[in-house]
Every structure is written in structure tokens, then in C-alpha cells.
Amino acid sequence: SSDVFWYILCEKNFAKFEEIFRQKPNIVNSLSDGYRTLLMQAVREERFDVFVHLMMKYPQDYSLVDHNGSNVLHYVGVYGEVRHLEKFDQQTIKMLIDGRNNYNDTPLHKAASFNNHDVIRWLLAKGANPELKDIHGQRPDEHGWCDGVTKEIFRSFRSS
Numbered sequence: 001s002s003d004v005f006w007y008i009l010c011e012k013n014f015a016k017f018e019e020i021f022r023q024k025p026n027i028v029n030s031l032s033d034g035y036r037t038l039l040m041q042a043v044r045e046e047r048f049d050v051f052v053h054l055m056m057k058y059p060q061d062y063s064l065v066d067h068n069g070s071n072v073l074h075y076v077g078v079y080g081e082v083r084h085l086e087k088f089d090q091q092t093i094k095m096l097i098d099g100r101n102n103y104n105d106t107p108l109h110k111a112a113s114f115n116n117h118d119v120i121r122w123l124l125a126k127g128a129n130p131e132l133k134d135i136h137g138q139r140p141d142e143h144g145w146c147d148g149v150t151k152e153i154f155r156s157f158r159s160s
Contacts, residue, residue, distance in 0.1 A: 008038060009045050014053055021058065028054065029061040036066050036075075043075040043084060055087045062092050069101035070110075073123075077110030082118045085126075097128050104134045112140035112154075115147045124157045 004027060008020060021027065028038060036044065039060060042051040065071050073096045076084045098106050108128040111119040124130060133139055141154035
């Protein structure tokens, strides 16, 4: 239930996590009210400590997507930082990096839409495809809300 999700995200004492996970072992790889996994919610709520604890202690099903078809890297594109990305192994990055949500957005589209410059650079360096188009036929850097720095990152990447 979403109450348990919120309790976990607000908890400062990770010893209590063990109690919850013993009672509800599937909670790590379930969607709260059909919306998000705990890992996605930890990114969204800026709880890096919870994110790291979940990544290190519990097996994750990275194929899970939210109600919009977004994977955990989409969340990092919007709310996260490079330190989140560095916790994933290469195989998981490869599996998720060009994942498409219901709007054909990739994690790179999300990062560009929110001018998350360091995440954009990291995703491009790890092989994200900057030419993929969303449901509107736009590449990540073609949205009007991309700032000058975002556009320059893409220009520099394409010219290198």
C-alpha cells in the first residue's frame, strides 16, 4: 500500500526496513497504487540514502515501469543526479538507457526537458541515443524549454 511506501521513504532508521520487508517481501518490486516502485519514489523524493539502501540490499526488477511507462532512469532524468546513475551496473544501464515511455520519451528526453545538464552528459557518454524522437517527432534537445546549456551539450556531442 502507499502508506507503507511513504513510511519507508520517511524512515531514517534502516533497521525498521528489515521488519517491513520481512512482512511484505514483494514490496521492493511492486508499484505503489500502480504508480511507482520504491526506487522510483526514492529518486523523486530526493532520498538518496534510501535509494542506495534499496539498490545495495534488495534485488530490483528494473523492467518495472510506472503508469506512464517510465522506468527508473526516466525518474533520474527529471529528479536525479549522476550519483544515482553511478549505482547502476552497465548491463542495467544498457537495458534502460533508451527505454521509451507512453509518450516515446527516453530518459534523455526527460533530462533535457528539465535541463539536468550533468545527467544529460552522463547519459550521452554512456550511449543514450540523442536522435530518438518522442511522440511529437522531437529529439530531446528540440523542445522549447531546453535552455542554452542543454542545447550546447547536444551540439558539442554531435560535433565530437
